[in-house]
Amino acid sequence: MKLSNASPPFLHTDVTVMSMLGDRIFALCALLVIPTVRYGPRPLVMAGLSVLICLVCELLTGLMRKEGVPVTEWSFAVTGLVITMLMPVNAPLWLPCAACLFAELAAKAPFGGFGRTPFNPAAAGVAFATLCWPKQMFSYVDPAEPQWLPVWGECSVHTAQSAAAYLKSGLKPDILPFDMLWGDMAGPLGTGAALVIGACALLLFVRRAAHAETTLCFLAAAAALAALFPRIACSPLTSVKYELLSGSLFFCSVFLMDPVSSLHTAAGRCIYGAAAGGLLMAFRHFGAYEQGAVFAVLIANALSPLISSAVGRARGWEGSVYG
Amino acid sequence: MDDRRLYFREAGTIFWNGMLFRNPVLAGALGLYPVVAAGCGMRNATALSLLFLIIALPTQLLLCLAGMLLPRWARPAAVLLLSAVFYLPAARAVEWLFPGSLADLGMAAALMACNSIVYARASEYAPEHILLAAAADAAGCSVGFAGVICLVSALREYWLTGGLWGTGVSGIGEGLDAPFAGFLLLGFLAALMRQVNIQRERRYAEVE
Amino acid sequence: MPAFSQLILTALLAVTAENLLFAGGAGFSRALRAARKPSTAGLYALLVTLFSLVSALTGLALEPYLSLLGEEWILRPAVLTAAAGLEYLLAAGLLRVFAPSFLRDHGRILEQAAANTVVLAIPYVQQMFGFHALQALGYALGTGAAFWLAVLILSHAMKICTNPDAPRAFSGLPGVLVYVGILSMAFAGFTGGKVF
Numbered sequence: 197m198k199l200s201n202a203s204p205p206f207l208h209t210d211v212t213v214m215s216m217l218g219d220r221i222f223a224l225c226a227l228l229v230i231p232t233v234r235y236g237p238r239p240l241v242m243a244g245l246s247v248l249i250c251l252v253c254e255l256l257t258g259l260m261r262k263e264g265v266p267v268t269e270w271s272f273a274v275t276g277l278v279i280t281m282l283m284p285v286n287a288p289l290w291l292p293c294a295a296c297l298f299a300e301l302a303a304k305a306p307f308g309g310f311g312r313t314p315f316n317p318a319a320a321g322v323a324f325a326t327l328c329w330p331k332q333m334f335s336y337v338d339p340a341e342p343q344w345l346p347v348w349g350e351c352s353v354h355t356a357q358s359a360a361a362y363l364k365s366g367l368k369p370d371i372l373p374f375d376m377l378w379g380d381m382a383g384p385l386g387t388g389a390a391l392v393i394g395a396c397a398l399l400l401f402v403r404r405a406a407h408a409e410t411t412l413c414f415l416a417a418a419a420a421l422a423a424l425f426p427r428i429a430c431s432p433l434t435s436v437k438y439e440l441l442s443g444s445l446f447f448c449s450v451f452l453m454d455p456v457s458s459l460h461t462a463a464g465r466c467i468y469g470a471a472a473g474g475l476l477m478a479f480r481h482f483g484a485y486e487q488g489a490v491f492a493v494l495i496a497n498a499l500s501p502l503i504s505s506a507v508g509r510a511r512g513w514e515g516s517v518y519g
Numbered sequence: 520m521d522d523r524r525l526y527f528r529e530a531g532t533i534f535w536n537g538m539l540f541r542n543p544v545l546a547g548a549l550g551l552y553p554v555v556a557a558g559c560g561m562r563n564a565t566a567l568s569l570l571f572l573i574i575a576l577p578t579q580l581l582l583c584l585a586g587m588l589l590p591r592w593a594r595p596a597a598v599l600l601l602s603a604v605f606y607l608p609a610a611r612a613v614e615w616l617f618p619g620s621l622a623d624l625g626m627a628a629a630l631m632a633c634n635s636i637v638y639a640r641a642s643e644y645a646p647e648h649i650l651l652a653a654a655a656d657a658a659g660c661s662v663g664f665a666g667v668i669c670l671v672s673a674l675r676e677y678w679l680t681g682g683l684w685g686t687g688v689s690g691i692g693e694g695l696d697a698p699f700a701g702f703l704l705l706g707f708l709a710a711l712m713r714q715v716n717i718q719r720e721r722r723y724a725e726v727e
Numbered sequence: 728m729p730a731f732s733q734l735i736l737t738a739l740l741a742v743t744a745e746n747l748l749f750a751g752g753a754g755f756s757r758a759l760r761a762a763r764k765p766s767t768a769g770l771y772a773l774l775v776t777l778f779s780l781v782s783a784l785t786g787l788a789l790e791p792y793l794s795l796l797g798e799e800w801i802l803r804p805a806v807l808t809a810a811a812g813l814e815y816l817l818a819a820g821l822l823r824v825f826a827p828s829f830l831r832d833h834g835r836i837l838e839q840a841a842a843n844t845v846v847l848a849i850p851y852v853q854q855m856f857g858f859h860a861l862q863a864l865g866y867a868l869g870t871g872a873a874f875w876l877a878v879l880i881l882s883h884a885m886k887i888c889t890n891p892d893a894p895r896a897f898s899g900l901p902g903v904l905v906y907v908g909i910l911s912m913a914f915a916g917f918t919g920g921k922v923f
Contacts, residue, residue, distance in 0.1 A: 261894055302703060306710070306905045308892030314884065315909050323912050327699075327920070328692035482744060484919030491916030498910050501883035548759050548900055552844050555752035556923065592819050592830060595838040599812030603805045610801040621800035626851040626923055629804035633811065633847050635756040642838075697915045698752030702908030710894075710901035717895060 204311050205455035216455065217270040219405035223396035224277035224451070227386040230379055235285050235337070236344030238351075239385055242283065246292045247276035253300035257309070271310040275299050278318035278451055281386025282444055282490070283325075286337045286351035291329060295321035315497045316452050319490040326485060334361070334486060336382035356382040360443035360486040363427050373437035384487070387447035390440075397450040406450060409462055410469035414449040415440065417473030427481065445476060448489040459500055464507040471503070472496035530655040537659020540716060543636045544667045545709040550636040554668045555701025557627030561684050564672035566613045566620040568665035570631045573609035574602055576657045578637055579645040583653035586646025594642045599633060601641070606632040636660055671704045734865035737858065741869025744917040747845050747852065748877045749910060751923040754845030758874060759903065762881035767836055772878065774840035776871025778814065779849050783863040785810050786850025807850050815841035845870055852923070880910070 205216065231239040250272035279295045299321030307313050326333045337345070338356035345351045359369035359381055371381050379388025387393070400406035419436045426435035440446060453472065459465050475495050479488025543549045553567050578601045582594070589597055610628070614621050621628050640660060645653040673683055678695045680687025694700070747753045761771045789806065796802045819837065822830040830837065840846070849870065853863045881903065888902030897905070 302905060303909060306706070306894065306897040306902050307888065308890055308894070312887070312890050312892050314887045314906060320909050320912070323909075323916065327694035327697065327912060327915055330693065330919075478743070479916055483917050485916060488916055491913045494909060494913035498880050498884075498913070501887070502879055505883075546900070548904070549756050551755045552751075552753045555755075556921075592823065592834055592838075593816065595842050596812040596816040596819070599815065599842055600809055603808035603812065606805045606808065607801060610804070614801065625800070626848060626855070628800060629807070629851060630753070630844050630847055632804045632808040633842055633844065635842075635844065638842050694915070694920060697911070697918075697921045698750070699908045699911035699915055701752060702755075702904050702911055706897075706901050706904030706906075706908055709904055710896040713899075713901055714896040 204460070214270065215403070216405040217274055219400055219403045220274050220451070220454075221270060221277065223399055224274065224281065224386070226396055227281060227389065227392055230389050230392065231285055231385050234339075234342060237347050238345045239280070239285055241347050242285075242287075242289065242292055242385070243277055243280040245289060246280045246296050247273050249293045249296040250276040250300050253297065253305070254309075257300070257305040269310055272300065274454075275304075275318045275321070279321050281447060281451070282318070282322045282384050284333065284336045284383075285385045286335065286345060286353050286355070287332055288350065289348065291325055291332055294328075295325040297321075298324040315494055316454060319448075319452050319493040319497075323490045323494060326487070326490065330485065334358070336384075339380050339382055358382045358442070358486065359438065360480075363438060363442055364480070364486045366428060368428050368430065369438060369442065373434070373441055376438075376441040383442075384444055384447075387444040390446050393446050393450060400450065405455075406453065407455065407465050410453040410465045411449045413466045413469030414453060414473040414476075415446070417470040418445060418449075418477055421474060421477040425477075425481065439477070439480070443480075443487050444489045448476070448493060449473070452489070452493045459504050459507070461504075461507055461511075464500075464503050467503050467507070468496060468500055471499055526649075526651055530651045533652055533655040534659035534662075537656050538663040538666065539712075540719070542663040542667060542712060543640070543660050544664060544705065545712045547636075547639070549639055550634055550664055551702075551705065552630060553627050553634070554671055554705060555698040557624050558668045558672040558701055559675040559679065559696040561669065561672055561676055562617060562620060563624055563627075564665075564668045566617045566624060567627065567631060567668055568661070569613050569616065570606075570609045570628060571634060571637070571664050572661040573612060574605045574631060574634070575637045575640070575661055576654070577605050578602055579641045579653050579657040580650065582641045583645040583648065583650050586642075589646075594646065595638070598638050598641045602632045602634075602637055636664060667705070667708065670708065671701060674704060675700055730861055733861050734868070737862045737865030738869030738872065741866045742873045742876065743914075745852070745856070745866075745922060746873050746914055747848055747870055747923070748873055749907075749914040750918060751848070752911070753848050753923075754843055754874065754877075755907065757839055757843045757845070758877045758881055759900075760839065761836075761878045762885055765879070765882040767833075768875060768878040768882070770833060771836050771840060772871055772875030774837060775843060775846060775874045776868060778818075778841050778843070778846045779867035779870050780864060781814050782811065782846050782849040783853060783867040785814065786853050787860055787863055789850075790854070808847065811841065811847055845874060848923075855923070881907070 228239055228243060254272045276296055279292050279299060283292050299317035303315050303317040303320035304313050335355050336358050338354040341354055359371060359376065362369040377390045381388055397411060401408040419440060422436045422439035423432035426432060428435065453469060459468050472492055475492035476489050479492050483491065544551065544554060557563050557567060578598065581601055582598065586594060610621060640656055644656055675695045676683055678692060679690040681690045682688065744750065748755060748758060761768055793803050793806060815838065818841065819830060849867055852866065858866060884903050884906045888906060889898050893902055
């Protein structure tokens with residue numbers, strides 16, 4: 197069977213593109229609650245600005261191609277919100293805007309927009325921001341001094357090292373894994389509250405807006421490598437807890453494994469998820485930055501057509517489901 | 520007389536194609552390495568452009584004159600050997616004009632001796648065309664390569680340092696000296712070139 | 728470290744953090760051409776691997792003499808490029824005598840594999856990282872594997888970038904260059920920036 201004219205995501209009949217995107221937006225908005233309570237309206241302003249930039253870019257590229265933007269096409273909002281979640285709350289406001297511009301204009305528009313992007317646009321935008329402004333990307337507010345941050349303008353705050361930075365240096369983080377569940381630690385805006393992310397993941401799986409097998413295989417591969425090759429002197433179980441709860445691993449396993457750049461067979465999705473998890477741990481061990489999830493996702497995106505071809509050949513299809 | 524004018528006009532077309540409309544980097548995806556790896560400063564870009572010109576022009580002219588005397592399978596070796604020979608005066612000239620540039624450029628300068636543009640044009644185009652066409656093609660490709668690498672380098676240097684030719688103090692950000700920035704800029708420039716060609720085709724179609 | 732482990736480790740580095748193609752930007756002109764005919768990817772990569780091995784051995788053999796020459800960045804490239812030309816001539820000459828049908832059918836792939844920036848960069852990378860013989864061989868093997876992987880990825884990228892929804896200006900090569908740029912960005916996450 198060849199599906200050469202259709203574009204992803206390929207959804208079950210009772211799920212539409214609009215409902216899938218709507219569920220993701222709802223889940224991402226839920227992740228904004230705790231940071232807003234803790235730091236004031238700044239996270240909301242960052243999210244709003246990011247979404248606005250993405251919308252303006254969509255409209256501009258639509259105008260240049262003499263096409264409109266469909267009302268059901270809310271992927272720009274997902275991109276903007278994901279980018280916001282991966283930024284520090286004290287990041288200058290131009291930083292998520294720059295990431296959004298890159299995501300829309302370099303990772304999305306040249307390939308034909310939603311459904312045709314070979315790479316996750318949000319991952320590409322955050323990767324670009326990480327390479328160009330690493331100091332701003334890894335400077336986090338010290339949670340020991342809770343305060344409302346200024347809505348606009350620079351944040352002159354005490355900063356602290358994230359748990360991921362401790363692990364990168366080979367040190368045990370100064371926080372217990374149990375305390376990491378609520379996100380009360382230095383790190384990106386929306387990736388710390390593991391319990392909330394878990395609840396969002398369940399919602400997306402039940403509503404079929406995300407593939408559970410991709411996320412589970414991602415986490416399983418990361419956990420296995422964390423247990424086998426711990427970065428700190430501790431038991432395998434402690435290593436697994438710290439690795440899964442630090443950085444943006446858990447968040448990326450749910451929100452960056454999107455149906456567009458993912459595969460369309462369960463076996464393919466499992467391999468894809470495992471590959472992404474393995475790559476992430478490779479970046480954590482050997483990469484230059486404390487957070488390497490977005491880079492791992494980009495490489496996994498590039499490998500997904502190869503995985504799809506291999507799965508198709510193993511099943512006796514002519515190379516690939518696509519033409 | 521008419522034939523000579525026709526030859527020169529054709530040579531002009533070949534030059535313009537090499538420089539712009541069929542730019543070897545933007546349309547042919549040749550010579551990518553020096554642009555993406557070393558095209559991050561105007562000084563580097565100028566040095567590489569000069570290296571390219573001094574290697575490409577005599578290599579192509581010689582292969583134009585003697586290429587058909589060689590068996591097809593031996594031409595690649597001839598291109599590499601001639602490029603190696605002409606690399607010597609090219610490197611000396613660049614080092615004289617820009618002292619220390621070869622050491623700064625490192626592998627990027629060294630690999631100009633086997634540049635894929637020179638290889639493709641000298642082994643495939645030059646032996647099968649007349650001398651004027653080969654010279655126009657070499658000149659056009661040289662100017663085209665120089666234009667692309669200088670433009671990409673200017674953008675990257677401005678981002679990194681806030682100025683050109685080493686005059687910058689503080690830039691916009693880091694990271695753009697890595698190859699990914701070169702590929703991205705080339706992609707957008709290639710799209711711009713493609714759009715220009717699309718518009719030209721539309722205009723010619725309307726005229727016809 | 729056991730010799731075999733060193734070989735494998737260097738080969739892995741050649742595919743990941745010290746990938747000449749994605750982290751260094753070398754050899755993409757050839758990889759793009761190879762990607763247009765994915766059925767020849769295996770043979771192309773094999774020839775790149777063989778020429779990389781020969782280039783590594785040539786670099787090691789000539790290193791004692793090259794280091795005696797002054798003007799390192801003027802004479803060394805000329806000598807190594809000439810050596811590459813002679814290596815190709817030798818390979819083509821031998822094939823002409825012993826396997827003329829192979830040369831007739833795959834001569835283009837042979838010449839493009841020999842005159843490949845990736846292959847010619849091996850001696851410089853060797854010198855840059857101070858590889859000894861085993862590491863140099865491992866790096867050459869890994870580079871061949873990286874080239875094969877790049878060709879496979881690019882062949883899929885070309886199909887993705889010529890979809891009907893892509894803007895006409897980005898359809899084909901421009902889209903592929905942007906694709907390669909984003910993928911190269913991912914490899915930069917290993918190194919934090921420029922490697923070569």
